[in-house]
Amino acid sequence: MSTIIYEEEAVADLWSDSVGGIMGIRELMPKTLEGQITMEKTPSYFVTREAPARIAAMSRDTKLIVVVRDPVTRAISDYTQTLSKKPDIPSFESLTFKNRTTGLIDTSWSAIQIGIYAKHLDNWLQFFPMRQILFVSGERLISDPAGELGRVQDFLGLKRIITDKHFYFNQTKGFPCLKKAEGSSKPHCLGKTKGRTHPNIDPEVVQRLRDFYRPFNMKFYQMTGHDFGWD
Numbered sequence: 001m002s003t004i005i006y007e008e009e010a011v012a013d014l015w016s017d018s019v020g021g022i023m024g025i026r027e028l029m030p031k032t033l034e035g036q037i038t039m040e041k042t043p044s045y046f047v048t049r050e051a052p053a054r055i056a057a058m059s060r061d062t063k064l065i066v067v068v069r070d071p072v073t074r075a076i077s078d079y080t081q082t083l084s085k086k087p088d089i090p091s092f093e094s095l096t097f098k099n100r101t102t103g104l105i106d107t108s109w110s111a112i113q114i115g116i117y118a119k120h121l122d123n124w125l126q127f128f129p130m131r132q133i134l135f136v137s138g139e140r141l142i143s144d145p146a147g148e149l150g151r152v153q154d155f156l157g158l159k160r161i162i163t164d165k166h167f168y169f170n171q172t173k174g175f176p177c178l179k180k181a182e183g184s185s186k187p188h189c190l191g192k193t194k195g196r197t198h199p200n201i202d203p204e205v206v207q208r209l210r211d212f213y214r215p216f217n218m219k220f221y222q223m224t225g226h227d228f229g230w231d
């Protein structure tokens with residue numbers, strides 16, 4: 001049987017040379033026994049330039065899992081998260097453009113930059129073959145969580161233990177939830193910070209962003225061999 005051990009996002013800073021870089025992080029990660037898989041979950045790795053080389057230097061066999069969703073919705077979700085912490089930030093519409101009159105998009109804004117998946121994937125492919133990378137569809141994770149987790153289990157070479165039986169759709173939350181949380185007999189939904197209501201964004205700005213991302217999405221579908229259906 002395989003046990004999965006999670007590490008937290010805080011580990012990200014620990015890659016820095018000041019704490020011993022790769023060797024430092026190795027010391028901090030739990031020891032992995034035969035039959036166990038050690039996992040670390042840090043969303044920012046996917047968009048961090050140095051991450052592929054550093055992870056490859058630690059182990060070329062590492063398997064990588066990335067959840068991707070429609071980059072336009074992702075940008076709005078990202079903005080919604082920042083807004084919840086800093087209510088005084090400018091509108092989504094004004095942050096989107098370098099110059100609203102010319103329609104020039106500010107690709108240096110992280111909410112926009114992160115969704116250019118093809119560009120980030122290019123960096124990873126310099127160090128890892130595509131067969132070691134799994135892209136999970138954020139949309140399917142909501143519409144068919146068991147199906148998407150089936151792909152994850154197959155990719156990790158695990159028996160399909162998590163199935164439809166483990167989920168139910170919670171009408172109040174508007175998302176799938178677990179029938180039983182681990183080590184408990186009670187249902188479990190993700191917390192309040194997951195599944196926030198997004199603000200309404202000017203449809204013209206949304207359309208402009210759709211047009212902006214289309215070529216990058218097409219490239220991404222080509223690279224992964226999978227149409228995520230965002231266009």
Ligand SMILES: Nc1ncnc2c1ncn2[C@@H]1O[C@H](COP(=O)(O)OS(=O)(=O)O)[C@@H](OP(=O)(O)O)[C@H]1O
Nearest residue numbers: 077078080138141142175176177190193194195196
């Ligand atoms: N089952 C279930 N329950 C609740 N939310 C779900 C679920 N599955 C996927 N999602 C989507 O996850 C989004 C939040 O994940 P993030 O990775 O953005 O969160 S975080 O950055 O780690 O806070 C969150 O994005 P927002 O809707 O923008 O809040 C959800 O759409």
